[in-house]
Amino acid sequence: MGQDNLRNTIKVQRAIKSITQEELAEIIGVTRKTINTIENGVYVPSTVLALRMAKYFGVPVEELFRLEE
Amino acid sequence: MTQLTIEKADRRRYRLLVWQTIGFALFFAAFIFFPDGGRLGEVRAIEFIRGLGVGLGLAATFKLSHFERKVRSDRKVAGALDNEMYRMYDRKALVCGFYVSILAAFVLFVLEMSAVDTGLTAGIIMYAGIVSSRVAKLIYYR
Numbered sequence: 001m002g003q004d005n006l007r008n009t010i011k012v013q014r015a016i017k018s019i020t021q022e023e024l025a026e027i028i029g030v031t032r033k034t035i036n037t038i039e040n041g042v043y044v045p046s047t048v049l050a051l052r053m054a055k056y057f058g059v060p061v062e063e064l065f066r067l068e069e
Numbered sequence: 070m071t072q073l074t075i076e077k078a079d080r081r082r083y084r085l086l087v088w089q090t091i092g093f094a095l096f097f098a099a100f101i102f103f104p105d106g107g108r109l110g111e112v113r114a115i116e117f118i119r120g121l122g123v124g125l126g127l128a129a130t131f132k133l134s135h136f137e138r139k140v141r142s143d144r145k146v147a148g149a150l151d152n153e154m155y156r157m158y159d160r161k162a163l164v165c166g167f168y169v170s171i172l173a174a175f176v177l178f179v180l181e182m183s184a185v186d187t188g189l190t191a192g193i194i195m196y197a198g199i200v201s202s203r204v205a206k207l208i209y210y211r
Contacts, residue, residue, distance in 0.1 A: 033079065
């Protein structure tokens with residue numbers, strides 16, 4: 001079985017909304033470091049946090065995060 | 070509170086944790102490795118290190134508790150500083166400390182240091198575990 005990697009489109013979504021990591025962090029209620037580690041794939045967020053981000057961007061969570069084999 | 074405050078609070082907490090770790094490491098190193106204050110001529114240096122450790126550790130702990138009390142009044146900042154990522158890092162740091170303790174015990178055993186004072190052996194294992202856990206936490210939080 002191959003290793004599944006979690007990819008995300010947070011950077012793209014941020015660019016569409018024209019917001020910085022700091023601004024997103026404030027809206028979601030986390031620190032900028034948290035957003036940074038999620039965006040770079042270092043940290044895999046919980047379902048709650050992923051849903052909160054998806055809700056803010058107005059996209060399904062599958063569009064924000066997807067598995068890549 | 071603004072994000073700037075969250076960022077400032079995050080940086081401040083990190084700084085205080087660094088000082089607290091340094092203070093703890095200095096004090097307990099002097100306490101564990103030189104329980105009687107060291108050989109003649111070293112006493113002053115050991116006492117100085119111990120005093121410095123106590124001073125730094127206590128000042129950082131006092132400031133940290135004051136800071137945490139202040140932060141708790143703002144739910145958003147408190148939530149941001151204690152989000153799931155930091156809780157995961159805390160757990161990882163504890164696990165790291167646990168394994169380093171086991172490694173320290175193993176190394177002491179292999180080096181046949183069983184002849185060494187029991188208190189010192191326990192102190193070394195405890196010191197290695199706690200300090201590595203704190204350092205791991207600082208690395209993760211960075």
